[in-house]
Amino acid sequence: QVALRSLQSAMPAILIVALLQFILLFVFSVSNLTAFHDRIFACSHDDSIRSKQACINVHMDQVTGVLVPRVFSTPLGGDSFDDLGAAILAVYRCLNRTGWSKIMEAVLYATPPGDGTVPSHRTHVNALPLILLEILANMTLYQALNAIMVNSIGVTKRRAFLTGPQKCWDATVTAVQTARREFVRTTQSVG
Numbered sequence: 322q323v324a325l326r327s328l329q330s331a332m333p334a335i336l337i338v339a340l341l342q343f344i345l346l347f348v349f350s351v352s353n354l355t356a357f358h359d360r361i362f363a364c365s366h367d368d369s370i371r372s373k374q375a376c377i378n379v380h381m382d383q384v385t386g387v388l389v390p391r392v393f394s395t396p397l398g399g400d401s402f403d404d405l406g407a408a409i410l411a412v413y414r415c416l417n418r419t420g421w422s423k424i425m426e427a428v429l430y431a432t433p434p435g436d437g438t439v440p441s442h443r444t445h446v447n448a449l450p451l452i453l454l455e456i457l458a459n460m461t462l463y464q465a466l467n468a469i470m471v472n473s474i475g476v477t478k479r480r481a482f483l484t485g486p487q488k489c490w491d492a493t494v495t496a497v498q499t500a501r502r503e504f505v506r507t508t509q510s511v512g
Contacts, residue, residue: 327470328470331469331470331472334469335466335469335470338462338465338466338469341462342458342462345454345457345458345462346409346412346413346416346458347409349412349450349453349454349458350405350408350409350411350412351405351408352450353402353408353411353412353450353451354402354403354404354405354408356402356447356450357402357428357431357447358402358403359403360402360431360432360433361395361401361402361427361428361430361431361432362393362394362395362432363393363394363395363427363430364376364391364392364393365380365389365391365392365393365394370391373393376391376392376393377391378390378391379391395427400414400420400423400424411424412454415451415454415455416454416455416458416459424451425448425451428447428448428451429444429445429447429448430444431444431447
């Protein structure tokens, strides 16, 4: 019952934090869409091929022994920064860390704008938007959510864990204070 009252009293603040987190998710999705649209590619089944033009023909799969066509596509599967829905999904996965390492690795090896060649070395500047997202979203907003919950539990807990005599005493003090205010108010208006 205490937890339910705490959650109920904290709901407006939780909704504000959730709205702020959604706005942050949307802003970072749009910024990453702008920064990495059509820039995250790799040649399937062969990491040594760095350009779109060289990623042709077929490749013998070492595991199955089957000839597989080479495809120059995103290594992230459904997560990419090629449209807004996929960008929101990719940023959300970064937030809850289900695909963080795969997305970060692909972003580090993103192709330069206008070039079809995948760089052979990491470009650490590409990681700054995702690192900034982690700092802002995970550290700041989650801490705000925790502070809201702790504060609301502290407010409701003060009364909830009192014993019967303590609740009686608390009610008596409140009644005396209310009566004193009423007495002072009525005597001032008469006199």
